[in-house]
Amino acid sequence: MSAIPALVGYYEPWWIQVIKGLVIFAVGLQLVPVVLIAERKLLGRFQGRYGPNRVGPYGALQPLADILKLLTKEQFRPTTSAGFLFALAPLISILTAVAAFAIIPFGDVQDIFGTKVGLYGIDVSIGPLYLFAFGAIAFYGIMLGGWSSGSKYSFLGAMRGAAQLISYEVSQGLALLGVIFTAQTLSLTGIVHAQAGMWYVVPQFVGFLIFLVAGFAETNRAPFDLTEADAELVGGYNTEYGGGRFASYYFAEYLNVLVVSGIVTTVFLGGWLLPFGLHPPGWVDPIIVLFKMSLVTFLFIWIRATLPRLRYDQLMSFGWKVLLPLATLNALVTAILVVATN
């Protein structure tokens, strides 16, 4: 039987890997409609209205209706579009989002019926790098989609997206550096284990803020949703998309929100750890992680309901003149402190 060696010192049989892959894919894709309806309901409440409440009890089936509607629509393609890339771009987006979701640890290594199973897709020894690699590929999903649409709105949206993603990925990476210095590991489970004493949100508060802000920009969410600024660009890079392909973009966007929430939870909020020295049984771990993720997602929605969209030059100057120096300084100070205290 072939086995995949993992860094944590145990071997997972191949069938466990397959099952884990399926479960994470299924759970991830089930979470997206939940986030969808949560966002619409919460945005409604933030604005003094109900949000969708007609389809199903309390509007709970609204995302299902939305998705069904999108999937039954015609796969329209503009004549000016570049066929192959036009179809490929949403796939890249959703693929990278799912791939990034795979590294979020939902729990420690558990003993399930005598088989040791880590409650995560894969514990890569280069966790954040893997994340940024797929974040960089996700940019191709936006860029190719915008370019291959053959429409100026799409192209403008994609150009903005490209500039924005590149600008903020740097700060995001640098914000994580502080944590990596302190934890002395790149493995996400290792980072969670290193937070047993204190969650990194306390000593790395600046890094946490920078990562969060850059995360808003990375997921193209308000107030950094210039890629799809409806008022200016019709719909941004996905203007020409409809039906299932648009649904893929939409899915990828919300999955990215979940991924960023998961990474924030893992890296800054202690993953599956509870404060005050509580040690619940292993099966509670995923619930804790999901709860923390939902808190971060709530923050995403809250920010979206609060802050207006930035102007483009504000976005750029904020990214390069504020976040980047701050993140660099944060990494530098952390490095000095780590060396000094060791």
Add this chain to the structure above:
Amino acid sequence: MPDERSTPREPASETLPLTRWDPGEDAIEVQRSPAPGPARSAWRAFRETARGMKTTLARIAEGPVTVQYPEEKVPVYPRFRGRHKLHRFEDMGGVGSDPAQAGLEKCVGCSLCAAACPADCIRVVAAENTPENRVSAGERYAAVYEINLSRCIFCGYCEIACPFDAITMGHDYELSAYDRSDLIFTKEMLLAEPLERTPLRSEGE
């Protein structure tokens, strides 16, 4: 012919000596506070963001203000001008009420409403009352009385023009139809007791 573009222009300063305009007494000294430093502006941005988030969160605590329209309706005021109604004489049994008139239409087919209508949406065709067929209290009655509600602007002039208070504006505003011809209301439809679909605002509400 010399190229016009290459001929050097007269320097402006020679013909128009540059003098600074003296604002004199109009000058206002604007007192500006010193620009906040980076730390201070960062704190200010953070604080203002937090204030905004507090504002939006307070909306959640406040609860929605939505009126769930088809189920809930905002009650209309008594003077609300909705769909028209035509009226009959009622036997009120009081002083001045004429039992002989009870049940007769108030409309005498004078077409004043049609004349007053700025949208020209009322059509009245009058006919003579006969002792065998007495429809209204007057000499004549409206054989045809149609209001094209797709043209009506709900100004209420017909109501004002009517000398017998035969036509009034009701409170019904749910007037959508699948067909334009369905919006032409005939006399029978206007005379019929409307379905009470609109809540009326009570006194002091």
